Amino acid sequence: MLIIDHLTKKYGSKKAVDDLSLHIQRGEVYGFIGLNGAGKTTTLKSVAGILPFDSGEIRVAGTSVREDPLTCKKQMAYIPDNPDLYDFMTGNQYLNFIGDVFGISTEDRKSRIGKYAEIFGLTGDLDQSVAAYSHGMKQKLAIISAWMHRPQLILMDEPFVGLDPKASFSLKEMMRQVCDEGGAIFFSTHVLDVAEKLCDKVAIIREGKLIRSGTMDEVKGDESLEETFLELAEDTGDGSVC
């Protein structure tokens, strides 16, 4: 579903992402973990087509993000770590806008908005201005908009931040359902317990370099993910890539 091949992204002389390669298959929930500034957001933004990269290739369902970004974007959805949405719209106006961009029929958008708004308890707030939303409500709105067009690949940057426990639970269910239906999820998180329970595969990144990736068992072995991550994060050596 997603192939990241030797991705390198520099900010000036600093390499934010350094020769990173990852393959994410359909049906996989893929976790992406690393310390602050490790390069997770840069990688996700590059995949989402928001950030031009210096070298390497990113393919979504076989299509190059660099060569045909529109086709890629039609198949995926991206939720940033801090969802700055249009303050001048109401929740419904925002979702309607997203529906228009993806060409979702009136019937489908009504039923999907109704379904997801109900799940997140946002139904009564959709005619409020987005400016009035809390961080958690904006996050819920961003999630609904991402799920609305049934994307094959969903990219999420710290999706659980700001969500209440019920919404977090619902999101995890929804993530699993996307993968069960043949889609894929690639998300970054600092909540290692969630990653350990939810992810089929996980990648650990440090200073822009991939230091370990694979199935949960391959990455953590007999230790907990937290212990493995802390060991790898503190390791000043080159690290090894699985």
Added chain:
Amino acid sequence: MLKTLIKKQFMEMFRGFFVNRKNGQAYSKGRSAFNITMFTILMLVIAASVGALASFFAITYLPLNLGWLYYSLLGTLALILGIFGSVFNTYAGLYKAKDNDLLISLPIPPVTIVLSRVAGVYGMALLYSGLVWIPALVVYQIFAGVTVLGLVFGLVLFFLLGALITVLTCILGWIVALASGKLKGKSIVKVLISVVFFLIYYFICFRLSSIMQSLANNAEAVGRAYASWGNVLYWLGKGAEGSVPHFLLFAAVSVVLALICLAVLSKTFLKLTLADTGAYASGKKTELVRTDIDRALFRRELMRFTSSSAYMLNCGLGLFLLPVLAVIVLVKRDSVLQVFFLIAQDMPVLAPILPVLAILIVFMISGLNLISTPSVSLEGKTLWLLKSLPVKPFDVLKAKLRLHERVSFIPVLFSALVLCLAFGTGAADTVLVLVACLLHVMLIARVGLVFGLKRPNFIWTSEITPIKQSLSLLFVMLINFAISIGVPILYLLTGGRLQVTAYLAAVAVVLALIDWLLQRWMRTKGCRIFEEL
């Protein structure tokens, strides 16, 4: 504390000199020096042209011993320019800044926050009014000779005039904030309140100018009628000439008004700011209906425009003034015609194209519509959305242009048509004038978007920064001014050898050609720039 906040306020205003507002990276010292030099040159050019006007006034009034009238007239001009420069910023700057919540949450007294915000307004007032007052002061010293008292009073009065402008603009900001409490979300009503205030203010100013002008023709009458002790501008003029009592009177009035204004703003700041956090129920359910991408993008732009009174006022003022112009021409047709015929007597070559010259006023006023210029910067932190969605960059840019054009076309056509009818323009000329006006709207939309793409600013805490405090806006305004003035000047240079109809057709063709070239640029380079933002 106050010093820190004021420093922060001014850092944001002048940040563009030192930091790339597209990516937040600091410029090199050389680039910063270049930016400051270019800005200084621009200001000096404007000041020099005001200096030329001041020289004309000095030659006229100083020999008649009417130095105070010289200062009063230019003081009025400085007041008008200063108000224009800051009047529509004040509400957004005081009550809508994004860091209001942060500052209120900190242990800072409201009066300190208000003072720092007002300092920003005061800075803008000084910048704009200084463009008139400083050249006026210099020219006066050249023509009348340098006196220490006159120079010192002139300089102090510059700062006091800035305070007076700040008071007037803060009153408007405060009224709009008060109204906002009652009219949550009704941006258009806030705009109308501001426009009415604006028109009343300028009506008074114009009346004042005409009274002064007529009095200036009769020195006796001036002495009798204007030397009363109830005219603030008279005190200003006399004070600048070196009269101690008048100087003190003007200073006292300015300072007292400023103190009262500060007290009122501080007392009501928390209530008004916290009451206007944007949290409101729209009360209207959105109909979930499918539309195409073009329409969705256009609607998004329209929603942004109509949701912000600051955006509408600062970048769409022409939309409100054009119909006012048309109504004035309809109601006062004879007086307006009389003015033009008087000019025509002085410049016979103008007579055949007087109606066309009058119509060019439409260019000037419609050039106040700068909707497309800040539209890229206004994406701010939400830019990620457009970039992550499957929309073509050109579709986004097209929607921005369409908003500018669609909201401008009707008022522009209406006022141009009314002017043509009032001046008895022939059918062919009328059609050409209408076409030229439409092409001019398209041109300003494109020029504005070019500047918006080339000089974007995504890092701001108040939307006023891209909407008002942007060099791009100034450049587009200057370009519009050059076009508006250039069209009649070029005609004059032909010495009347060209038929008006042919000339209008040529203007339309040239405008269409430039529009086409800019559209091509937008499709290619403009899209690439947008992709790389």
